[in-house]
Amino acid sequence: MLQVSYIRDNREQVLERLAVKNFKQTELVDEILQLDDKRRQTQTSMDNVSAEANAAAKQIGDLMRAGKKEEAEGIKSKTGTWKEDIKKLGDQLALTEEELYQKLVLLPNLPHSSVPKGLTPEENEVILENGTKPELPAGALPHWELAAKYNLIDFELGVKITGAGFPVYKNKGAKLQRALINYFIDEAEKAGYSEVSVPLMVNEASGFGTGQLPDKEGQMYFVNEDKLFLIPTAEVPITNLYRDVILKGEDLPVKNCGHTPCFRREAGSYGAHVRGLNRLHQFDKVEIVQIVQPDRSYEVHEQMSAHVQGLLQNLGLPYRVLRLCGGDMGFAAALTYDMETWSAAQQRWLEVSSVSNFETFQSSRLKLRFRNAEGKTQLAHTLNGSALALPRIVATLLENNQTERGIRIPEVLVPYTKFEWID
């Protein structure tokens, strides 16, 4: 959520930045500013009436204590309309605040100055490509066929017990999952992230805090009985740990990592591109989250990007890094890097990580603040990234590492899998 005071002071700049995200509703911004004016005027009026009423109430109290009952009654008779006025102004204020809020949450975050203009994924900027795309042997198979051939993943069984997009991992397929999770967590801890294990269901306030609500409820599974959402990413519970928190300056940066399954309804996506592990309703992911001083967030963003790239390099996967264009970026992000690995059998890039800086967009909703050098409270910057999401990593590993002998496990994973080959 953007802060009204910022919009008030920087209207032109805000409009210009929003345009990079292809958000061109000047009227909405102006309506927000008008509502803010109205809000402040209403509050001033109400505060003034309240001050008068408070003073009178105090006076009555003093007179009563002094035994001057009649004088007190005299003042009491004059208090008549105040209460009504306060109520009226209070209702008005609440209404205006609500209206303002409803419009304010429609504004996406302002993109960072490095974000390229553009509408579609094709306009994302490739900042670097690393690793060599493997030459696969003749008769190379896509991962869903490899998964069947080596009895690693059973998609049909998942359909039987739950539905499409809920695969059952078996044998070395299941062990590979655990190995990757442990490897990713260990690497994150080495980089200074402390592990948390969090609930997989969150309440509405949490969904709101990180920006999934209002708006994306359709993408989350919802347990109506208890009004809880299944998390679409660990970002939601982990970041919300710090909702309504004022951190000490020396507590920053906060660095957390955690593994969770993620649940996504993915309403409306079907077809060849979502075959196999390419798009699932449930998948495992290790997430890294940081809460930092505002002046350090872009530096940290680069560090997080480097961490994710390190994982891909260690796994021996060819990858590229994209700087998302305004049109492809998420609503809440100021800058996003996507990491994609090259899936050799499918001959396409697969997104395996997304690292974003949200600046104060999340923290303003979360009321996540820290005490700055002057001892004043200030909104912190939040960042998060996948490090990493499993299914597409598994897909690429299986496809890229297939040989006539079987599928070779990357060296860094062998201590975790305790086997070198899937054969």
Next chain:
RNA sequence: GGAGAGGUGUCUGAGUGGUCGAAAGAGCACGCCUGGAAAGUGUGUAUACGCCAAAAGUGUAUCGAGGGUUCGAAUCCCUCCCUCUCCGCCA
């Protein structure tokens, strides 16, 4: 799930209609004391929004949340949420 008790500031904890944004203690910060430290001692120590160019200052709101009664609510009433104790159930 049943019965009871309770939610006050960073913490403990007082406060049943006015002098309460809130006693007292602890913690923390700064100062004094000290050769240095401990002890002692003094002062300070919530958040949000508004007014003000800004600092200073000042107004308003907040004692789990929301509503009500009243000139006036931490205190009385209603609804909801949460915590604890006992019983039941249970990985």
